[in-house]
Structure formats: C-alpha cells, structure tokens
Amino acid sequence: MDAIETRDRRDGLAAALVSYVTWGFFPLYLILLWDVHALEIVAHRVVWAAVVMIVIVAVTRQWTALLRVLGDRDARNLLGLASLLIGVVWFFYAYGALTHRAVDVALGYFICPLVTVLLAVTVNRERLRPAQWVSAAVGLVAVVVVTVGYGTFPWISGVVAVAFGLYSLVKNRLGRGVSPTVGLTVESALLVPLAAITIVAMSLAGTATFAVGGLDVTDLYLVVSGPMTMFPLLLFAAAANRLPLSLLGNLQYLNPALQLVSAVLVLREDMPVARWIGFALVWLALGILVVDAARERRRSVAAAAVAEATAPSGTVGGPVS
Template sequence: MSDKSLKIGVALAVAAYAMWGFAPLYFKLLMVMPAAEILVHRVVWSALLLVILVFGFKQIAKVKSALKNPKVIKVLLFSGVLLAGNWLLFIWAVNNGHLLDASLGYYINPLLNVFLGRIFLAERLRRMQKVAVIIALLGVLILLFSYGELPWIALLLASSFGIYGLLRKQVAVDSLPGLLIETMMMLPFAFLYWIFFASQMSNMFSNEVALNGLLIGAGIITTAPLLCFTGAARRIRYSTLGFFQYIGPSIMFILAVYLFGEPLHEARMVTFGFVWLALVIFSFDSYRAYRKSLKSLAV
C-alpha cells in the first residue's frame, strides 16, 4: 500500500464518519413521515444519483463486469439487504428518541470490526486490542445482567454495519459500481412500497417544494458517506478503519444529550463508560500502529 493511498483512505474515513454523525439533524426534519417511507426515498433518489455518477465517471464497464460475476451479485445482494436494514433501523431510532442507542451502536462497531477482522480476514489482534474488546463486552454484559436491559438497537446497528463493511471489503468491485448494484437491487421493493403503502406525503405532486427537496436530498445524504466509507475500506486495514469511527457516534452523542434532550440514565452511562474506556485503549493502540506503518512506508 502506497503512502498516497493510505492518506486518501484516512481522509475518506474521516469524511464518512463526520457526515454520518450529523445525519440525524437531516432525518429529524422528516419526522412527519414513517421510517420505512423515508427509507424508500433514500433508495430511490440514491439510485438516481448513483446512475448519474457512474456514467459521469465512466464506470459503467465496471458495473457490467460485476453483473457478469454470480459470486459478486450474491455478495452484493446480501450486503444490500444488510444496508437497507441498517438504514431503516437508524432512521427509526433517530426519529423515535433513541439516538443515544444509535450512538452506542456505532461506538461498539469499531471494536466489532476488530473481532470480525480476526475471524474472517485473519488479521491478528494485538494485546491492547484484545483488552479493548473485552472491556466493551463487559460494559454490554453489565447493562444486561445488572439492569436487565439489552441494548438491541445498538447491537443490531453495530453488527449489521460491521458485516456489511466486511462483505464490501472482500468483494472484487469498486465502491461506486458496487453501491449502484446494491441500491438497484433495493429499488423494486422501494417502488412497490411507494405505490401500495406510502402515505399522501410521498405524493410529490401535492407536496410543498421544501419537503420534496428534503426527500430528494436524502439521496445525497445517503450516498456521499457510503462512497467515502467503501473507498476507505479498500485502502486501509479493516481494523484500522475502526480507529476513525468514534467521530460519528461522538457527534450523535452530543446531539442526543444536548440538542434533543434524550435521558442518559445511570445504567446507560455505565455502559458508555466501559465502551469509552475500551475506545481510549483501542485508539491509543491504533495510533501507535498507524505511526509504525508510516515509518515502514518511509523506509
């Protein structure tokens, strides 16, 4: 891996997680609509934007090549289902007062990435990474056994997106063509929901211009960070990618507590404390490894 490729991967990772962190502000503007309906518009307008980008960047040949590979199609179908489920749960959590749960899920995700990297990519865990994963797991178990509360929203968001990233890292297709194929696979289901189940607010001929603009803009809000993420995942180690993910949930945590006023009770604070401690250890270890990799490239 070249120094230039590593720097591009880092920049893309930072951009992706920052955009995800502020995304709840956008979806709060669409609270009048059900989560499934917002998801429909995310899929439809993302598909349109991705088609424009694929032709604009002249990557249609890569799309055709991927479509000829049955293995790639199977993986993208599965990753597309995971992505749609993650989108739906995130929108529901944001607009139903569970942004703190979403924040916790995305705090857990980088530690889960390390575990998945070890299991499926044979990436060796350093000693401090093992300690960080164990501490985070203890935080979740304390919440479960001491307070009888399973953070299911957090765990589902973390696992669905962690497995999605793992699949996209292994499939032999670039980020833009792959994301287009994933989205096009969701498109028929989105249209069926729009036609038979959507409310009057999805009738764009009767809506105000502002609401229609928000619905169309959901495509940009959806596509931009995903393109950055998949681009980063192909340029840097999967476990290292998790080092940057604290950006998104930190922004969400601040928004949830200080802007939206979600309650941060004692049980949840204990779990956050364990996960934060794990992330401090993990981040310190990742920073040392990152510095060593830069020195190795220089040599």
C-alpha cells in the same frame, strides 16, 4: 513527503472530516421527516440514492465496469448481501432517530469496531493480540452495564453494530476488484425493487406521505435524503484512497461522537448514569484498540527498517535486471 502526497493527505483529511460530520449530524436531518414512517424514509433513500449513483456512473462513463460486476455472479451475490445489510442499518438509523433512541444508534456505531474484531476471529480465523482480547472483554462489560442499568437490552445498538460489522466483512470479502462508485451503484440498485414495493404498498394502504395531496417540502426532504446518503459515502471512498488506514480508523469515532452530541444536546434524549458508564467503558475499549494498533504499526515499521538495513546488497527493492 512530496507536494503531491501532502496535497493528497490534506484533501483526504478534508473529505474524511466532511464525511464523518455529515453522518454525525444526520439524525438532525431525519427530524425534518418526523411525520414519515422510517420504512418510507429508507425506501426513498434507496430510490433517490440509486438515481444519484446512476447519474454519476453515466457522467464518469463507468458503464462497462458496472456491467462487468453485474455479470460476475460472486460479486453480484456479495453486493446483494451488502445491500440488504446496509438497508437494515439505514432503517434502524431512521427508526432510532424518530423514536427518541438516537443515543442507542450512536452506541451501536461505537460498538461496531468491537464486533468487527470478533468477526475477524470467528469468521476470518484471525489471531488476536492480548490487548484486542481485553478490549473485546471491556466492550462486552459495557453492554452488560447498559442492559442492567437501563433495564432492557439495547437491541437497536446490537442490530446496528452487528449489521454494519457484517457489512464491513462482506465488503472486505469483495476485495478491490469493484470500485466504490460501481459497488455503491449496484448496492442501491439491488434494493430498488424492494423499495418500490414498499412505496406502492404504503400508498395503497394509505400510510405513505410522499406526494399525497401534491408535492410539499417534506417530499423534497425525502428526495434529498438520497444525495445525503451517497455524498458522505463517496467522500469516505475518496478519503480511503488518500489516508493511512490507521488515521482513517481513528477518525471514524467522530461519527458516533457527533451522533451522541446531537442526541443529548439537541434532541434532548435521556442519558441515565448507566448509559454514561456504558459509553465510558466502550470508549475505554476503543482506546485500548487504538493504542494497540499504534504500537503494532510502530513495531512493523521498525521491523521493516531493520530488515531493509540488514538485507544483502542488491536485494532491496527486488531483483536487479
């Protein structure tokens, strides 16, 4: 690994860590908006996030790329679906934090990789290795344990996991033809009309808090929620271009782990035995996935090395002109 690759790896690791730490402690930021309805929080996150992304597009001069994506019906439809799904995630993230159920949100993010595996099988028709089936089964048992022990189905966890899993699937279908900056700009912009209607409706109903009786610190927190939303997403995009997917995948569990720490140690949410057992099973399922992925990667590297070593002379690296 040369100096440039080493620097890229270091910068990517720093970007990923800051991104996941920001997401992990974001429930604590939402506590500053305790008196604001979750729907209003999401509406302002959308509006101010769109403003931030449009400024970034203007500064980086990506208007041509943005207009090209908006003119592509398939890309526009996929981004529209992605925007609705991420809007659902944002709403229940805020709702969970403001109703003392941040632990359920954390559980949803832990379950998300298992949902992604199931979507790979049912939608993409991918074949799972035995270890992946075992991991999915353990994850299902974890949900059953939490449901039986807690008395109710952790529906917030289920909604967050399914919505984010579907969001990942849509982004996967989108491919690499859309840059992260342009994609996030379109996603946030497509939600702005719905967010604007929500803000106006809540203002007319007298349930809004923004700019009621003049601007105050709560209004500032609502505005800052936009940059707080896009900042980790942009860092994540930067990290994805610099780190191996396996390392990025393993680091993603830092987010719900910090959410759990925030919920239990700072927000003082209840954590009965059934929840601990359920989380332990989810961690076991994720551990199986991580170990299996590492073994598969080693096998692939070894197979590639053998293929290169046994290839006839002059065929390695493509045809020789």
